[in-house]
Amino acid sequence: MNVLIKSATVLDSSSEFHNQTVDILIEKGVITNIAKQLDNPKNYKTLSLPNLHVSQGWFDSSVSFGEPGYEERETIANGLKTAALSGFTAIALNANTNPVTDNKSSVNYLKAQAANSPVNLNVVGALTKQSKGEDLAELFDMHTAGAKAFYDYQHAVSNPNVLKIALQYASNFDGLVCSFPQESKISGQGVMNEDITSTSLGLKGNPPLAEALQVARDLYLLEYTNGKLHIPCISTAESVKLIKAAKKQHLNVTCSVPIHNLYFTDEALHDFDTNFKLLPPLRNKKDIAALKKGLEDGTIDLVTSDHNPIDIEHKKIEFDHALFGTIGLESAFSALNTLFDTTTAVSLLTKGKSIYGIMQHTIAIGQTADLSLFNPKPKYQFETSHIHSCSSNSVFLKSELKGTVYGVYAKGQLMVK
Known part of the structure; x- marks a missing residue:
């Protein structure tokens, strides 16, 4: 046109x-x-x-839609329209589907569905088969089909040998391995940050220790393998500290932070609103301050909406049983523009394309x-009328x-x- x-x-x-x-x-x-x-x-x-x-087109490194398998949450067509109307010209689409995107044909299917959209859909293939953390998925085949990275969305790789082999194998074709920062045996059944607020609400806590342990382990594996690692969606001050030290050692590591983890603390859960049930969970003011400082000094490379549509049947239920996740594409720019000056907000939204091998156009x-x-x-005031997604599970409603x-x-x- x-x-x-x-x-x-x-x-x-x-x-x-x-x-x-x-x-x-x-x-x-x-x-x-x-x-x-x-x-x-x-x-x-x-x-x-x-x-x-x-500005240059914005990029979001962690987006889920649902299709195939969860079309009631979001379709590819409407998801891409939502991304465009939210200002994004490129997204990285997670393997948060059923079946999981863990083979070449799945990658080709997603790319074909996005062929006529103004938004550049970059496929993130699963790291392991069915994202179960047991056997590596078809990484090289997905890479040749155009997958930009490999990530078991919100599933920690509990077996360190699996991640070690993934880092070694992917280095043969400069593949980007992503590892969700959570030690599942420590996080257990936690539904929010473990702190005084979780105690007062009587909800099971997910301690910052669970994230720090996984980040520390993954960084040791990265040092051993000399691979390339992206740690998506960190949320704690300790993670910032660990990654900053790793970068000083010149390890090939990058990381991102969800925008809502910069905006809200765990005190937002006092009304038991399941839209605030998130993974990683909302933390405290100390963590937010460290995350913002990490963005300022370059320790944190990317912000993400971590857009994850969830249908009403899995959100409007008892807090313990609700699924984790919030939509975030529609509110991403406005939230950042509220937290920072506009130049900084735009810079955060245009950074990091090179990490995923995406061209930038001045x-x-x-x-x-x-x-x-x-x-x-x-x-x-952000209302449901501002939402273009099929699902309306937004933490920013009424903000x-x-x-x-x-x-x-x-x-x-x-x-x-």
Whole structure:
């Protein structure tokens, strides 16, 4: 689609037009001109929106939809539409499906379903068969089919030898191995952070120790194998400390933090709202401070919405029996823009593509147009009306947020609200 974007403020530190308000001409998916003012002699579609800002396309490294197997939670088609309307031009899709994405044909199926979407769907294959943690999945075959990483979503690899072999094997083709940071025998049946709040609520606790033990073990295995490891969704101060030390040793490790773990503490569970039943659990103020500092100093590489739609039958039930997870694509930018200044929020959403082997496109003449479109100013209360997902299990419902998203231009397509 050819389009002329009018009066857009560019937020892209790699672009010569950074912090300038310009017109952007896009023809056949390529930026062909940028200037203070451009005419439209060919009568292309004109996009003019209040206080329009544009940046490089945003990326989310941990997204679940449901299809195949859990279409009642979310379909691929609507999930990709939700991602686009939330400003994301690229996502990494977890193997959180039934059957699990653990072979080449499953990877090909997911890629085919996303072929016509403006959102670049990057498949994350399971690390082990059926994500059971016993035998490695078909890592190389999935890699050749286009899988960007390997991860048993929210399932810790309890057998250290399995992770050791995975790191060694994947290093032969520069594969990215992900390990969920939880020692399951320590976390047990915990449903929230183990602290004074869990005691007062009478809920079983998942201690920070469970995360720290797993992170420490995985880092020792990484040092032994000289592989490449990504630790998704850390939540504790001790994890930040361990990973920072590992990076000083020049180990090839990266990590991410869920946006909601930067925003809420475990005190949010006082009303037993199952939307706040999350894995990893919400921690305390000390952990949040350490996580934010880890983002500032580069210890933490990525933020993620950890978008995980759950149908109402598995959320609107007794707290102990509800499934873990929250949706987060729709609130990701607004939550970050509330916590940080807009430049920082955008930077956090555009970082880390290289970890997953995804190309970045600066906003410049001759570059592929891969743009997120947003307005950083409006303040609003997040309601169900702001949700595009099939499921509505959001921790941000009733939260006061700042900044709205218009949509994206990517893969030659414009999708806006």
